[in-house]
Amino acid sequence: MAELTHLDEHGAARMVDVGQKPETSRSAVAEGRIRMSSEALAAILEGDNPKGDVLAAARIAGIMAAKRTSELIPLCHPLSLDAVSVDFTPEQDGLRVTATASLTGRTGVDMEAMTAASIALLTVYDMGKAVDRAMVIGGVRLLAKSGGKSGEWHAD
Numbered sequence: 001m002a003e004l005t006h007l008d009e010h011g012a013a014r015m016v017d018v019g020q021k022p023e024t025s026r027s028a029v030a031e032g033r034i035r036m037s038s039e040a041l042a043a044i045l046e047g048d049n050p051k052g053d054v055l056a057a058a059r060i061a062g063i064m065a066a067k068r069t070s071e072l073i074p075l076c077h078p079l080s081l082d083a084v085s086v087d088f089t090p091e092q093d094g095l096r097v098t099a100t101a102s103l104t105g106r107t108g109v110d111m112e113a114m115t116a117a118s119i120a121l122l123t124v125y126d127m128g129k130a131v132d133r134a135m136v137i138g139g140v141r142l143l144a145k146s147g148g149k150s151g152e153w154h155a156d
Contacts, residue, residue: 026147027102030113032121032140035094040132044124045090051127055088058097058127062086062120066101066112073115077107084112086120094135097121098143110145 036044043049051057063084070078082103089096099116101109121137128135144154 021106024147025104026108028110028113028145029100029143030117031098032117033096034121034124034137036135037132040128043131050130054127058120058123059086061123062116065119066116069112069115110142
């Protein structure tokens, strides 16, 4: 059985020691989707949502969430991110969010990218629920990562 990295020899949870790992340039890209009514999508895209600029608020929320990932996910290392971006693409039945996080460091930023995407989607829901409470969030996943010992990885 492979050694579990987040458990010590007694089975207790631990934060992985990355102190001896070399610093490398690392990045990760995550995505997710939110399905909604055409009325809700139009209100968001046209800036007619009762709660204001949904995409601006969701972008800021996603960036802020990436910066606080270690406070949300147990045993994640606090990271000094170099950059985070959150972008939205309209689709026929909703929006796709793409979040990218990067840094030069000893551990990856995949959780930061996925946290940014997730919180951006939740913010879209929160701000759009006045128009459509039946919105559905899904498909949050890692699309790609680079850097570190494992190098490049891309989702199928």
